[in-house]
Amino acid sequence: xxxxxxxxxxxxxxxxxxxxxxxxxxxxxxxxxxxxxxxxxxxxxxxxxxxxxxxxxxxxxxxxxxxxxxxxxxxxxxxxxxxxxxxxxxxxxxxxxxxxxxxxxxxxxxxxxxxxxxxxxxxxxxxxxxxxxxxxxxxxxxxxxxxxxxxxxxxxxxxxxxxxxxxxxxxxxxxxxxxxxxxxxxxxxxxxxxxxxxxxxxxxxxxxxxxxxxxxxxxxxxxxxxxxxxxxxxxxxxxxxxxxxxxxx
Amino acid sequence: xxxxxxxxxxxxxxxxxxxxxxxxxxxxxxxxxxxxxxxxxxxxxxxxxxxxxxxxxxxxxxxxxxxxxxxxxxxxxxxxxxxxxxxxxxxxxxxxxxxxxxxxxxxxxxxxxxxxxxxxxxxxxxxxxxxxxxxxxxxxxxxxxxxxxxxxxxxxxxxxxxxxxxxxxxxxxxxxxxxxxxxxxxxxxxxxxxxxxxxxxxxxxxxxxxxxxxxxxxxxxxxxxxxxxxxxxxxxxxxxxxxxxxxxx
DNA sequence: GCCGAAGAATGATCTGGCTCAATGACGTAA
DNA sequence: TTACGTCATTGAGCCAGATCATTCTTCGGC
Numbered sequence: 001x002x003x004x005x006x007x008x009x010x011x012x013x014x015x016x017x018x019x020x021x022x023x024x025x026x027x028x029x030x031x032x033x034x035x036x037x038x039x040x041x042x043x044x045x046x047x048x049x050x051x052x053x054x055x056x057x058x059x060x061x062x063x064x065x066x067x068x069x070x071x072x073x074x075x076x077x078x079x080x081x082x083x084x085x086x087x088x089x090x091x092x093x094x095x096x097x098x099x100x101x102x103x104x105x106x107x108x109x110x111x112x113x114x115x116x117x118x119x120x121x122x123x124x125x126x127x128x129x130x131x132x133x134x135x136x137x138x139x140x141x142x143x144x145x146x147x148x149x150x151x152x153x154x155x156x157x158x159x160x161x162x163x164x165x166x167x168x169x170x171x172x173x174x175x176x177x178x179x180x181x182x183x184x185x186x187x188x189x190x191x192x193x194x195x196x197x198x199x200x201x202x203x204x205x206x207x208x209x210x211x212x213x214x215x216x217x218x219x220x221x222x223x224x225x226x227x228x229x230x231x232x233x234x235x236x237x238x239x240x241x242x243x244x245x246x247x248x249x
Numbered sequence: 250x251x252x253x254x255x256x257x258x259x260x261x262x263x264x265x266x267x268x269x270x271x272x273x274x275x276x277x278x279x280x281x282x283x284x285x286x287x288x289x290x291x292x293x294x295x296x297x298x299x300x301x302x303x304x305x306x307x308x309x310x311x312x313x314x315x316x317x318x319x320x321x322x323x324x325x326x327x328x329x330x331x332x333x334x335x336x337x338x339x340x341x342x343x344x345x346x347x348x349x350x351x352x353x354x355x356x357x358x359x360x361x362x363x364x365x366x367x368x369x370x371x372x373x374x375x376x377x378x379x380x381x382x383x384x385x386x387x388x389x390x391x392x393x394x395x396x397x398x399x400x401x402x403x404x405x406x407x408x409x410x411x412x413x414x415x416x417x418x419x420x421x422x423x424x425x426x427x428x429x430x431x432x433x434x435x436x437x438x439x440x441x442x443x444x445x446x447x448x449x450x451x452x453x454x455x456x457x458x459x460x461x462x463x464x465x466x467x468x469x470x471x472x473x474x475x476x477x478x479x480x481x482x483x484x485x486x487x488x489x490x491x492x493x494x495x496x497x498x
Numbered sequence: 499g500c501c502g503a504a505g506a507a508t509g510a511t512c513t514g515g516c517t518c519a520a521t522g523a524c525g526t527a528a
Numbered sequence: 529t530t531a532c533g534t535c536a537t538t539g540a541g542c543c544a545g546a547t548c549a550t551t552c553t554t555c556g557g558c
Contacts, residue, residue, distance in 0.1 A: 022261045098392055100388075135388065142395060156405035157452065193505075203545075502557090511554075515544095518540090
C-alpha cells in the first residue's frame, strides 16, 4: 500500500530552512508553500536521540506531536507482567501523534541515532486549523496507519511464524523502495531479533529459526547480521500471503 | 477509551428528518446545525441488510462510505487458504470508510438485521471539504480506531486465550454503556463463537473452553447463549490486562 | 590482534491452544 | 410434540511455537 503523493512540491528559494529537508516530499508539509513551510518550521524544535533513549512513555500526558527526520524508532506497549508488544516502527517522514487522547498510549524509543522535530500540540492544532491542507494530510496518514494496523492484525491473528517474518521483510523492502525512490533488493534491520519477535508476536528463538528457514528456501540471504537481501521476491510474497505449500517442502 | 463528545447537539425543529436519529449524538454529524444536517442527509441513501448479507467485498472499488444506524456488522479479511481474521465489529454510530484507498481492504457483512446509510465518496468528499468540522470529526474517528487497532495488536500478539476473551467482553460492555448512556452489567453477543474466534485469533473450541473457564471463575455468567452478565468487573479487568495470577488457580 | 560482553543461533524439551471427534442444546418447521 | 439442522460444548491427542540451556558470532575497546 504505497503512500502515493497527491500534491507536487513547491520549489523552495535558495537558503530556505526546509530546502534540504530529507523528508519533505513524503510528509504532511509537502503541499505547503515556502512561507507557510517556514512558519511551520519555526513552531518546531529539533531533538536528537541516542539508541535506547525514549521520546515519551506510555501514560505520559500527550502534549507534543513529532515528525521523524533521521533514524528509526519503535513503539511499544507493556502488559503488567512485562510482556511487550511492539505496535510499530517509525522511520524518516513518519508522523507521530495521530491521536486524540490525553495520554500517550505507548512508549517510543530510538533504535539508532535519530533526529526528530516536535511541536506542542496546541501550536500544532492551531497551525492545522489554519491549514486545511495539512489536516487532510493528517487524515490520510491516519487512514494509512489504520490500513497497516489491519494488516498487522491479520498477521498476528492468523499467520504462521514463517509467514509473519516474510510479511515483515516485504514491508521493510517496500519502505526501502519508497525511501530511495527506486527498486531495491536489500534493506537494513535497525532493530534486534527481540524487537522483531515482539513486533511479530513470536520469541527471538522462533525468529532466528524462521530466518534460517527462509534462508534455506533461498528466499533471502543475510549480507550481514542486520542486512537482508531478497533473492526471490515473489516466493517471499507467496510465503507472506499464506500461498506457500509449506508442508510440502 | 470512551469516545467523548466535544460538541453539544443543536436542537432540531419538529419534523426535521434527523430529529429521531438514534445515532446523531455519537457520530460525525453531531456538531451540525439543522439545515446542514438536512443537506448531508439528502446526500445519503438508506440500506437495510439481512444477516449474512454483505455491504461490500475486499477488493471492490471503494466508491462509498457508510454510517451504521441499527444492527451489527463484521469486517474481515481472508488469506489464500481460507483463514479468516475479523478486524472489527461495527455498531450503530460507527462510520465505515476511514480509508483513502481505491479498493476496500476487507469484506463487511451483517450479523443481524442492520440499517445503514451510504454516501458516494465524491459527494461525501465534497461535503466534508465544505465542513471542516466534519473533517475534524473524521480525523478523531480515525485516531480512535487506530488506538483500538493498537490495543487489538497487543491482544493478538501477546495475550493468552482467557485474557483475550476477557478483553473482548470488557470492550463489549463499554460499548453497551456508551450506547445506553448508563452503567451496565450485561451485553449481547450478536456474533457466533466462530466470529469471536476469528476476531481473537483463536478457534471456536478454545473460545468455548475459555468461556467455561471465565464462568468457573465466577467472572461472568451466561443469561442466554448470546447474552453475557459480568459478575466481577474488576476481576475481569485484571484477567484482561494479564494481572491475573492465572497459573495459581 | 585479543578479549569480553551482548546478541544471535541452535538444540532439547515442554505446553497452550489446535485438530479431530463426539455429544449436547437450542430454535424452527411440520 | 417430535424431528432435524445448526451451533455450542466437551473430550483426546497432537503439534507449532514457547521455554530453557548451550554454543556460536559479532563487534567494540584496548
